[in-house]
Amino acid sequence: MATTTYSTENAAGNLTARALREGFYAGLVAFGLFFLFVGLETTQNIRNELVLNQRWGLLAIFVAVAAVGRFLGVLYLQPWIASRKAARAAVVDKAAPEGFFVRNFSKIAIVALVLMPPVVVSLVGVQGSLKWVDNFGIQILIYVMLAWGLNIVVGLAGLLDLGYVAFYAVGAYSYALLSQHFGFSFWVLLPLAGILAAFWGMILGFPVLRLKGDYLAIVTLAFGEIIRLVLINWTEVTRGTFGISSIPKASVFGIWSFDVGAANNFAKVFGLPMSSAYYKIFLFYVILALALLTAYVTIRLRRMPIGRAWEALREDEIACRSLGINTVTTKLTAFATGAMFGGFAGSFFAVRQGFVSPESFVFLESAIILAIVVLGGMGSLVGIAVAATVMVGGTELLREMTFLKAIFGPDFTPELYRMLIFGLAMVIVMVWKPRGFVGSREPTAFLHERKAVSGSFTKEGHG
């Protein structure tokens, strides 16, 4: 008995010593890393001279955070993770019955979204609802829709597309240009923008048919950049970097308008006080409907032969061909369908902003959309929606965190750190859930009894 107590005591002592040592090293590394970046700062003074500022306090904070973080990590976090791992290995996948909330998550979410604008209006007033409906609601739903659209290409068909934002741009510019030059309404141009984007999807699809994986990703990345550069340089049509402004607003199917001067202005007809919030609430329902349409189509397609073929294509292209599936048309329809939803979202984006410029369609957007799809779990609609909410809503929340200025000084703008947090979140999700929030693929053919086999048991590649 004595020996065991001795050994555990000894182990605990060792652990503390190790934690201290590693903490010290982490501090040392942090000091080396941040000495020049954080400790010293060069600025210009009024006479345009270069001045060296010394920020030893900030450097000390960085070093301390690294050292203490490492110390605590080694001492507490690592043993905790190890014990959890051991505990999980001991309990063999006891499938707990899913709760009511989990089972009906999507239904509850849809009802909550439909009820959100009136609830927000009644809580914070018409004007106050702008922030919640527009900044959070519409912004998140655009990304949900984009990610669901990209999910068809990446999640279902398994074609890695890094230039998805190109179709978003095609949709946005289609609406912006056609409405300005020909005066078509949003409801005419919405399907047209989708068709045009789908057409461009096919154009991208043809040259990349033989490419797979990394090679495909690079070509699609280039395609996205080409579209953006064309938008910048084709100034006669797109007005280049100035963008296209004063894009007409959408109307409620031509019955009520949201233009201030119009006789059938929505607020006027209903005798409400003038506010831009009504338009935003209307747009909220439009994008909600569009996003739900995307989800519905995806769910339907997955049960149809073409959707099956997409999924089979992702799993094994050679097997697909030997089963008589034309992989060429299958890939093209995947590109076109995904692009179409990108186009819908694009024209919605144009109508919501009233302004489009190439600035909005940079590679970063493609990367964010792809990140949402991957984080959510490829192919899972619910997971993607959750990921979009967390990622986009999270960055919006950052703007709200003005209290951080009290800590870090008045120059601190939290939204500048969104990429840092985005990256951190991705790393964390990928470590904990390598297949995304919802990693297992739902079968599309249901049998009487459903045996759940966790996706983590299934090896990708060839069985």
Next chain:
Amino acid sequence: MSETLLKVHAVETYYGNIRALAGVDVEVKRGEIVSLIGANGAGKSTLMMTICGSPQARTGTITFDGQDITRLPTHEIARLRVAQSPEGRRIFPRMTVYENLQMGASLDKLKHFDEDVEKIYTLFPRLKERQAQRGGTLSGGEQQMLSIGRALMARPKLLLLDEPSLGLAPLIVKQIFDAIKVLNKEQGLTVFLVEQNAFAALKLSDRGYVMVNGRVTMSGSGKELLANPEVRAAYLEGGRH
């Protein structure tokens, strides 16, 4: 029984500049089980893949059911009811067994699915037990059964099997070969089989071909080849336990 279903004539296939098949002639008649045996790298799988059009033959012709299929793309060949259980099985690992079988029937848009799937389940009862399970979680033998079952769902005129015994326990190999025999006897299915397991393959087959370095060096009935001293020396002795 004597009508030719598949005729491979003077086929040469290249991988880049390397000639993998050097003028191969093979014939499969309707209702036969024909096996192709040979050592590693002899070109057996290449012939199988050339019949399916990927890679395509550089010279020579492949005729199936009276139609020249030498230059057809793979999926069109499959539409003529040439079903394949490819090397390495290539089932869809993240789809369930049931969905895998559905994929097999996609040529007919699932018209005969319910009827055919029952046949597959009678042939391989294990698949019925596993029908809601993902393909990737199956054992090797079950995956092979699934691969064959998926190919059969297309109602093929010709079934191509590439090394169905690869990496499987002898008992499972026997099950699978018995199933092939049943299919051939009861439904008159024509089977072209590529095998390393020469003994089991030749015992099952009506006729066989022996392939060495991209050429067919011997052919004959299954029994003849089994009795042939050269074949015995090269492929059977020591391999038979």
